[in-house]
Amino acid sequence: MKVFNNIYLIGMMGSGKSSISKLLSHEINFKVREMDEMIEEKFGKTINDIFNEFGESEFRIVESLVLNSLNQEKMCIISTGGGVILENDFNKIKKSNAVIYLKYSPKYLFLNLNKSISNRPLLDEENLLNKINDLYKKRNLLYKRASNIVIDCDGKNLEDIKIEILNII
Numbered sequence: 001m002k003v004f005n006n007i008y009l010i011g012m013m014g015s016g017k018s019s020i021s022k023l024l025s026h027e028i029n030f031k032v033r034e035m036d037e038m039i040e041e042k043f044g045k046t047i048n049d050i051f052n053e054f055g056e057s058e059f060r061i062v063e064s065l066v067l068n069s070l071n072q073e074k075m076c077i078i079s080t081g082g083g084v085i086l087e088n089d090f091n092k093i094k095k096s097n098a099v100i101y102l103k104y105s106p107k108y109l110f111l112n113l114n115k116s117i118s119n120r121p122l123l124d125e126e127n128l129l130n131k132i133n134d135l136y137k138k139r140n141l142l143y144k145r146a147s148n149i150v151i152d153c154d155g156k157n158l159e160d161i162k163i164e165i166l167n168i169i
């Protein structure tokens, strides 16, 4: 394994960041850090309630604080929220960490997300594919720029994705 502090998993909602984090942590001796859960703990509220009561901008401020606090840690797999690339500069993070973009095209994200949009305030059932397409168009390049490893995940199962990551890091 190469020398780096942490592994950051980035990508759209529904790209399996949480699942892959758990699978990886069983293989390497790194702890999982779930950013969304840490934010929920800070507020004592669900992501949905945070968005409803405080708005997205307040959520993003706390998200950045949590990210900065994690930058001080070592040997963690950090499962980020999909929007973490919007207001945070990963250029510095990239220098001493593995930042892995789990890249799925919208069609696959739609299949992954169709069953699990609850507690995802930026999505709703109506026009789900359009919404995913919009976010993807705005973010795909940001994920690519923020990362130093891109995994093309379309059509692959989680085990294969895990193995691909283990072969690269």
Ligand code: S3P
Pocket (backbone or CB within 6 Å): 011, 012, 013, 014, 017, 036, 047, 080, 081, 082, 083, 084, 119, 120, 121, 122
């Ligand atoms: C968001 C993704 C969510 C969560 C919040 C905003 C986004 O995390 O942080 O709902 O802007 O893409 P997941 O990517 O884990 O669903």
